[in-house]
Amino acid sequence: MAPLPTLFVSHGSPMLALQDSPARRFLQQLGRTLPRPRAILVVSAHWETAGAPAVSLAQQPETIHDFGGFPRALFEMQYPAQGAPEAAERAAALLEAAGIAVGRSSxxxxxxxxxxxxxxxxxxxxxxxxxxxxxxxxxxxxHEVIGRALAALRDEGVLILASGSLTHNLYEFRGQGVDAPVPGWVSEFGAWMQARLEADDRAALLDYRRVAPHAAENHPTDEHLLPLFVAMGAAGEGAHATQVHASFEHGILAMDAYAFS
Structure with missing residues (x-):
């Protein structure tokens, strides 16, 4: 079996689950374009731990509705996938072998x-x-080092899916429509990221907050971009990044997705 790619996807607003958009349509077809994994390890911007990464070992993970102010239909949605505790323990073992402490949540x-x-x-x-x-x-x-430690999972049928947002400044949300015009400070940052990713310019990417245009404006805090660096690291040295989707929602959310292989 050929190694799986690692993926970074922008999940945008929770309304992506309900509201039609180019990003939603892209994700609806993405799974069909990939070799079928035996398990998925998701690195989400919405689970942060202090001091060290942690893995989830839940056998039947609940669907967490960690948001407010959205339609009732969104709170009624469930995703009843089985847990993958063996894949999680394998990830933990790889991290520990690399000298990285790991927490565990049941x-x-x-x-x-x-x-x-x-x-x-x-x-x-x-x-x-x-x-x-x-x-x-x-x-x-x-976070790239964390990803690098997980590279073997790609050969073992585990899809590493990093989920965040290429841009994420919700302070600039003013009720804009999903197809609102895109300000230059958003598009310029997205273009810089694409150019640096496709050139595999890791030095610039890892220093993005200092060298990218409008970096702090697009990421007042950087938790929504950190999953990308895990995906980049897990792809290994010399891996090529391919932009597999680009669109914008509400003017301020770049919904780019990248595959590393």
Whole structure:
């Protein structure tokens, strides 16, 4: 079996689960374009732990509705996939072998950064799923190291799905429509990220907050971009990044997706 790619997808607003958009249609077809994994390890921006990454070992992970102010239909959605505790323990063992401490949770469910894209990619919920947290306050470089330790999972049929948002400044949301015009500070950051990713310019990417245009404006906090660096690291040295989707929602959310292989 050929190694699986690693993926970074932008999950945008929870309304992605309900509202038609180019990003939603892209995710609906994405699962069909990939080799079928035996398990999925999701690295979501919405699970942050202190000091060290953690894995979820839940046998039946609950669907977490970790948001407010949205239609009732969104709170009624479920994603009843089985857990993937064996894949999670394998991930933990790989991290520990690399000298990275790992926490374990027997109860952590699937937050919306995980279940919203999964519900679109694999609507049958028939692939076991576990989550890996990002580390609060850790740098892009530290998250790339975490990813690098997980590279062997790609050869073992585990899809590493990093879920965040290429841009994520919700302070700039003013009720804009899903197809609102895109300001230059958003599009310029997205174009810079694409160019640096496709050039495999890891030095610039890991230092994005200092060298990318409008970096802090697009990411007042960087938890929604950190999963990308895990996916990049897990793809291994010399891996090529391919932009597999690009669109914008509400003017301020770049919904780009990248495959690393």
């Amino acid at each position: 109860t952590r469910g699937l937050d919306h950064g995980a279940w919203v894209p999964l519900r679109l990619m694999y609507p049958e919920a028939d692939i076991p799923v576990a989550q890996l947290s990002i580390v609060r306050g850790a740098s892009p470089a530290q």
